[in-house]
Amino acid sequence: MKAELESQGTIAIGWSRSLDYLMLMKPELTFLSVLTALAGYSLGSEGTALGVGVLHTVAGTALVGGGAGALNQYLERDYDAQMRRTEQRPIPAGRVSGTEALVFGSSLSLIGGVDLLLFVNPLTAFLAVITLITYLLLYTPLKRITPLSTLVGAIPGALPPVMGWTGARNDIHPGALVLFAILFLWQLPHFHALAWVYRNDYARAGYRLLAVLDPSGARTSVHILVAALLLIPVSALPTATGETGPVYALGAVATGIAFLIPAVRLARGRSNASARFLFVASLLYLPILMLVMLADRLLA
Secondary structure (H helix, E strand, C coil): HHHHHHHHHHHHHHHHHHHHHHHCHHHHHHHHHHHHHHHHHHEEEEEEEECCCHHHHHHHHHHHHHHHHHHHHCCCCCHHHEEEECCCCCCCCCCCCCHHHHHHHHHHHHHHHHHHHHHHCCCHHHHHHHCCCHHHHHHHHCCCCCCCHHHHHHHHHHHHHHHHHHHHCCCCHHHHHHHHHHHHHHHHHHHHHHHHCCCCHHCCCCCHHHHHCCCCHHHHHHHHHHHHHHHHHHHHHHHCCCCCHHHHHHHHHCCCCCCCCHHCCCCCHHCCCHHHHHHHHHHHHHHHHHHHHHHHHHEE
């Protein structure tokens, strides 16, 4: 009986450790990176996005994205400890050491980059390096210096679909730039809504985000509305460039209008509740848009 209980305890500890390492990878962001990379590969391949190439592209993107998440948490470990939203992350909570996170994140990034270099193409591997550099060495420190950091951070966040495209075609076509623009614009309402909810948390940790420096929320609302409005025509551009059909265009416009509604609601009320609603809407908008894009390609 004692041995059985000890065995169960060991399994529980091992499972808990596995979950902590998974949390270091920021799985929700990694999932979105994989989904957008898959959509980019589908559009770039002019096919159904099946085969070994897409597997290596998606795997490499996931590993680099997960590694970047772990390294970001390593760099911001002291600041995460000062924020209620992040104080229970593995490093500030003491469940994973900073050294372990550094080794884990570096290993994932290296393996993902090598996989892309050897089994996809050098261009996609190069974009993975750019993603890491802009996310870790530019965006991460700039958050404590200037609200323009959000625009800088939107660059690495918009590169996964481009990596999917280059993984399929080994070139950068206007269609890939359209995908980049969609992801770039989407991140602005997504992040500004989150920052507005936790603006006091961010201020406590010394972050100079727009939501922190804009007590009334007027400028933050304008940034959100402009991005949400631009998303409607920009998200329909893949049809204009011939990458998708009318089914996708209709779906893109419909989801864009639906996404604009909570953005307008936040601009009018500027409450935490409306910001949370917009944030949740942003988490639904992107997967729906990418799935519509993939469905359109499969039906073509």
